[in-house]
Amino acid sequence: MGACMALCSLASCASCLCGSAPCLLSGCCPSSYNSTLTRLAFSFLMLLGTLVSIIMIMPGMEAQLEKIPGFCEKGASIPGFHGKVNCSIIVGYKSVYRMCFAMACFFFLFSMIMIRVRSSKDPRAAIQNGFWFFKFLILVGITVGAFFIPDGTFNTVWYYFGVVGSFIFIVIQLILLVDFAHTWNQRWVENAENGSRCWYAALLSFTVLHYACAFAAMVLFYVFYTQPDDCTEHKVFISLNFIFCIIVSVVSILPKIQEAQPSSGLLQSSLISLYTMYLTWSAMTNNPNRKCNPSLLQLVNNNPTASTAPTPTIAPGQVQWWDAQGIVGLVIFLFCTLYASIRSSNNSQVNKLMQTEESQGLAADVETASDEDGVRRAVDNEEDGVTYSYSFFHFCLILASLYIMMTLTNWYQPDSDYQAMQSTMPAVWVKISSSWLALALYLWTLVAPLILPDRDFS
Numbered sequence: 385m386g387a388c389m390a391l392c393s394l395a396s397c398a399s400c401l402c403g404s405a406p407c408l409l410s411g412c413c414p415s416s417y418n419s420t421l422t423r424l425a426f427s428f429l430m431l432l433g434t435l436v437s438i439i440m441i442m443p444g445m446e447a448q449l450e451k452i453p454g455f456c457e458k459g460a461s462i463p464g465f466h467g468k469v470n471c472s473i474i475v476g477y478k479s480v481y482r483m484c485f486a487m488a489c490f491f492f493l494f495s496m497i498m499i500r501v502r503s504s505k506d507p508r509a510a511i512q513n514g515f516w517f518f519k520f521l522i523l524v525g526i527t528v529g530a531f532f533i534p535d536g537t538f539n540t541v542w543y544y545f546g547v548v549g550s551f552i553f554i555v556i557q558l559i560l561l562v563d564f565a566h567t568w569n570q571r572w573v574e575n576a577e578n579g580s581r582c583w584y585a586a587l588l589s590f591t592v593l594h595y596a597c598a599f600a601a602m603v604l605f606y607v608f609y610t611q612p613d614d615c616t617e618h619k620v621f622i623s624l625n626f627i628f629c630i631i632v633s634v635v636s637i638l639p640k641i642q643e644a645q646p647s648s649g650l651l652q653s654s655l656i657s658l659y660t661m662y663l664t665w666s667a668m669t670n671n672p673n674r675k676c677n678p679s680l681l682q683l684v685n686n687n688p689t690a691s692t693a694p695t696p697t698i699a700p701g702q703v704q705w706w707d708a709q710g711i712v713g714l715v716i717f718l719f720c721t722l723y724a725s726i727r728s729s730n731n732s733q734v735n736k737l738m739q740t741e742e743s744q745g746l747a748a749d750v751e752t753a754s755d756e757d758g759v760r761r762a763v764d765n766e767e768d769g770v771t772y773s774y775s776f777f778h779f780c781l782i783l784a785s786l787y788i789m790m791t792l793t794n795w796y797q798p799d800s801d802y803q804a805m806q807s808t809m810p811a812v813w814v815k816i817s818s819s820w821l822a823l824a825l826y827l828w829t830l831v832a833p834l835i836l837p838d839r840d841f842s
Contacts, residue, residue: 417763418504419771422513423725426491429523430721430781433487434714434788436527440479441792449475452531473805477793478535481542484789486527488549491781493522498774504766512774543797547811549786550795551818554663556780558822560720561659562829565652587651594654601661602626608678609668615676618668621816625664628823629657635830644833656826660819662712667815669709670795672807679707680807713791721784724777 439445450471494512501508569587576583605622609615633653635641641648671677795815796805832839 417771418513419766420726423772423777425516426777426781427721427725429490429520430487430784431718433483433523433527433785434717437480437483437788437792440483441476446472446475449479474798477796477798477805478539479531480789480792481539482530482533483527484546484785485533485542486523486530487785488782489526489530490523491778491785495775495778495782498778501770501774503769509766509770509774539798546786546790547795547814549783550790551814553780553783553787554815554818555822555825556783557716557720558656558659558825560723561655562652562826564723565655566647569649569651570647591651591654594651594658598629598654598657598661601658601665605661605665605668609665609676611675615673617812618671618676621664621667625660625819625823628820629653629660632656632823632827632830635827640834641830645830648830652826656823659716660823662709662716663815663819663822666709666713667812667819669707670807670809670811670815672809677807679709707794710791710794714788717784717788717791724780 440449498508498512501512503509504513572583572587576587602622605618609618610622633650636648636653637650669677669679672680674680794807795811796807798805
């Protein structure tokens, strides 16, 4: 909470948060559209909360968090656990949950307010596109209040909200990655047709690179996450997802698919295959069996079902929440959040799923964006109709808040004695099933024009 308050002074220096969207680019930022600026500003608030959450779980911060009055008094707020809670492990987990709870509440509030806003002429559009300083104060106020939420059922209930929300956000990430790959492929093919053939070589190089990384990942998974006489689930997960990736790759280049969707190809399939391998890895890192999961963190009890299991002994200031897959997940999250804010897609299928319309681009013309005094302003491109659903955009940020909460805490939850964290198989199944759903969704985007020829999939 102290880190959150400390960032207030930093944020107050950012002129782009002090007024309405036309004020955002006054003199210091390139000309752009109102709709793009607003999404970037809300994404900035999301990333600010993410940064605070990261600071709260850094090694050594648990000693500072324990100093917050009443935040962790050895379980005094949990009936039957007074004096028993291991605060050095629990406080980081609690801090991330409360910070992300505050962000989810903040975006839920705006999601409700912005329901059925049709154009910037709606009075609520002014709230969406302006008053950034007051929005920041509201977020800080909700965050401070969240730190006074008592323990008990809150952590358990919010964990399951996080599981469901993260599952949905993983699918949204796949949609954004498919859209990114389609746009990437389309633009480089156009460049190759209008200029140098080297663009084709570049496309081929990235496609081969993606497949090589996915294949290398599969080999490493068999080496480090399986045993000859154990880890049957991991062997099934790796083998099935590898086979599924081959299937979607072959389907994407079938003649009938190419005829119905000329823009489909191996670049998209290679990127989806790589993403599927990441989801497989992420699922396996939550297996509570340390024999099959060498990356299980030290703060996790190796046998959460046994009441006599020893509590992990960790030196003061050395509580470690980070692991490699968490860092990769954070990078993917940052990319998808930024891309969702600035995306300019002509893919009608993705636009319908993401509740957006075909955009005019990121930047406005200099003449359009300049006032009579020559000062460049943001251009209101939503007078006739919004270019994205305000309410759905905030709903996606709610899901993003839940996803970052689960990612930063590695999908762990306290054991029954609040002495250590535990990783459970339900988290494994949620992640692996999300990878299957993601592959099925991508396969559907390929075959849908053939199955439903009367519908427009252009």
